Amino acid sequence: MLSSTTVAKVGSRSVSIKTTGHEKEKVTVCLAAKVDGTKLKPFIVFTGGKREFAGLNDQFRDKCIIKSNVNGWMNEQLTEEWIDSVVGRFALGRRLLSWDSFRCHISDSVREKLKGFNVDAIVVPGGCTKYI
Secondary structure: OOOOOOOOOOOOOOOOOOOOOOOOOOEEEEOOEOOOOOEOOOEEEEEOOHHHHHHHHHHOOOOOEEEEEOOOOOOHHHHHHHHHHOHHHOOOOOEEEEEEOOOOOOOHHHHHHHHHOOEEEEEEOOOOHHHO
């Protein structure tokens, strides 16, 4: 991440900065934890095609789950994959999932998927997520 400040001598006509070229790259990371504090695998969504990230997913399979989407955002399909790969992996009993009111969290297909894993979802109203 580049700084918004630079240091140069007074009167300099140009100031060079180093950049990686990825300043506007979009990445979505879904983090989840159990009530006892156990962290679940991060679910990372990059911008781009599926083939580009298949190797990364194989390389980091034990640490995280890597997916891709055209715009780098979550959608219903990716949310269902998150439920399958992260939420569905632990515990057999009834569970409670609290999350924000993002449109893919409240879709009918996602609610049905959660029911299949015996998960009750509560939706936190906009602006209140930071209090949970």
